[in-house]
Amino acid sequence: MNSSTYTQFVASKRMGICDPIHQIGMWGDFKDSSFPDTEEPSHGTVGTSNRYEPETNKRIEKVHRRLAQNREAARKSRLRKKAYVQQLESSKLKLLQLEQELDRARQQGLYVGGGLDASQIGCSGTANSGITTFEMEYGHWVEEQDRQTDELRSALLSQIGEIELPILVEGCLNHYFDLFRLKATAANTDVLYLMSGTWKTSAERLFFWIGGFRPSELLKVLTPHMEPLTEQQGRDVHNLTQSCQQAEDALSQGMVKLHQILVEAVAAGTLGDGIILPQMAATIEKLEALVRFVNQADHLRQETLLQMSCILTPQQSAQGLLALGEYFKRLRALSSLWSGRPSEPT
């Protein structure tokens, strides 16, 4: 056995062909066989056995044995070759599947960078880069939000002046409005990505509503942490909460209708049509209606924040925004803890 054949054999063993080491080697080996006819039954080369010449008999037996061994070895080697080829075929399929998964993950922005260029996988370069940009900008947004939350905390503790606090509050509000602007761009790039919530942490996704947090829930988070409200403030907050919920309900019902329309669009078409391009184009147009909904939901979030800041004093607004910032921070921390929890033994 030469060294290259040995390497081939070892490689085939790693591929899962479990040949015991003591077997002879790869099927290619038998090209070098010194026996002229390894597979064909003997046709009289050796002749019929002659009982009256024991030494000839022994030699004949030896030859028969050797031929049988050769046949057996050749048979085994053919089986190994077959198994090897089957292994190659299934590995090829697995590779194709992995490539498709990678493609999907890149579409969702989960796998950014790496050695592969987007164009090699064949997905839209612009959509991908738009989402990558959004993810990066959102990351920066979160960092800045945490910084502003800390700033609010120390400002409230140190009781800064009457002029500085409103400026801080306005800065925080504008930061939220920045997020809505970021999301508007991302919605135009890939609304399905935005609505999936993959850009948020797992715990935040629990409370997801049309691309973000539910405005009425926001009010519930803020109110316990503020200084006591005046009667008028109490009434105003109550009315705002009610209006917010009514608006949310209306949008939710609109989403249900859109959902139905989309299901019908995808299901439409007679049997045997396969995938028809004009129908797909119409469905994609309907998907774009989602962009309007996400924008409308963000508009509702923005208006809710604005109205709250009108009702509350700067002190109360600062307290509310601090509570909100800490709430989101806690949700993100919960997500980290959740994903890092030890898996239970099965």
Added chain:
Amino acid sequence: MDKVQKLASENGVMIFSKSTCCLCYAVSILFRELGVNPYVHELDHDSDGKEMDKALTKMGCNPSVPAVFIGGKLIGSTNEIMSLHLKGSLVQLLNPYMSV
């Protein structure tokens, strides 16, 4: 455009809509929730629909649908309606037209 204005002045609460527009549907749901029964005119079911669409855009309604008129006056599209509602002003505007 005449037809737009005519329809708007004939109906206390008017929503110009398109049957495929789910946001228009959402606005009509909100109005019903508030105790109002708006007159919804579907532009895609109207032969003059395209002209009316352009007219609404010219009047400053962006996007053109849903276009909400109260008392013959253009209030705006979804953004304007939502803002007014959160401020508490929408209910005041709709008061005269509410069916108890």
